[in-house]
Amino acid sequence: MNQNLMYFPCLAMMILTVIVMMRMFVMRVLAVKNKDINITYFKTYNTGDAPRLMLQADRHFVNLFEAPVLFYMVCAFSVITFHVDSKMLWAAWIYVFFRCIHAFIHVTSNKITPRMLAYVGSWIALLYMGLSLGYKLLQAAVS
Template structure:
């Protein structure tokens, strides 16, 4: 039987998924605006994004890709924690911290894009997901 706390692990999961979908919406907005402004043509996206595509148009796609890479480890960790009945306050805190850091990373990237700030938040978020996996592996070890 699952507890409300165990089920709550899916709140940070859903939050990050919704943020990812929000960023996904920025891609066509940027591309359509650039097309209307005459900065790009349809064929500039034939094989992804050509060199003609301005950086500000490529940016939402890059942020979206970032939200599909390492976060997979977060999503799987949350499912493993739920299935193995190891959801507790520590894992909930780490899960929400991870989501907050990924949100901060995306917002930095999409706004003022200071590389050192972005890298710092990215590294911290990766550390948090690594700690989540460390905690889970420790708990899953026999004996």
Template sequence: MDKAIFYPMLGMATLTFGVVVLLAKRRFAAIGKGETTNLAFFKTFRGESPEPEGVQTAQRNLTNLFEMPMLFYPACIAAGMLGKVDTVTLSLAWAYVVIRFVHTLVHVTGNDVRTRFKIFFLSNLPLMALWAYIAF
């Protein structure tokens, strides 16, 4: 398997771990400031979240990173196993990672929903193209 396909996967994993750190930082800060007081919520995650918006957006972004990107990792592995790692595959993979990074920045900062949706939609184009390119 061509090792070069590992690097975009490492990029996505690094983004995911970065959001985990951001979430932890925001969550512990909110608890420390007394902005999150109903810790019983976390036993069942039922009802309205007791956390400030910044914590909720980081949590939601982390959830997002376990949705569509889960189609990214097997595509990269398939490309490596099928001998389809080339400039096109790597360009599509890196494009996906970069666009998802921008999506995360928008989500965890200003969280403009329209902008975020456009970036999300755009991120799916290289992912779909990656799957199509590997398949044919």
């Protein structure tokens, strides 16, 4: 299988991160423009009550630098070690799918149960990827 195909789920995650960043920026600008917060709020992020949608976008942007870092690591290791196969690639796309659903829910309605299910779905895909890669690397080390 072409190892370079693993780049595209990573690119999709990067695009998702940029979209959430843009949403965060728009929500911040609107909050200041609508006088929901004072621009000085952004000096320390602890003065006054910020609007819910702005906080959700802020929190999700930070979230995209937590678990997804492990996703990028597993993708990179699978490419470097030539262990990208169709199952690994599908799992990567499933991870991206669930992260997109999670992001949409988190920055809009923020309904806890569907958000949690999307988050768990992404972790199942990521765990599959990590364990599968670990098994392949262990097999290669033993043979």
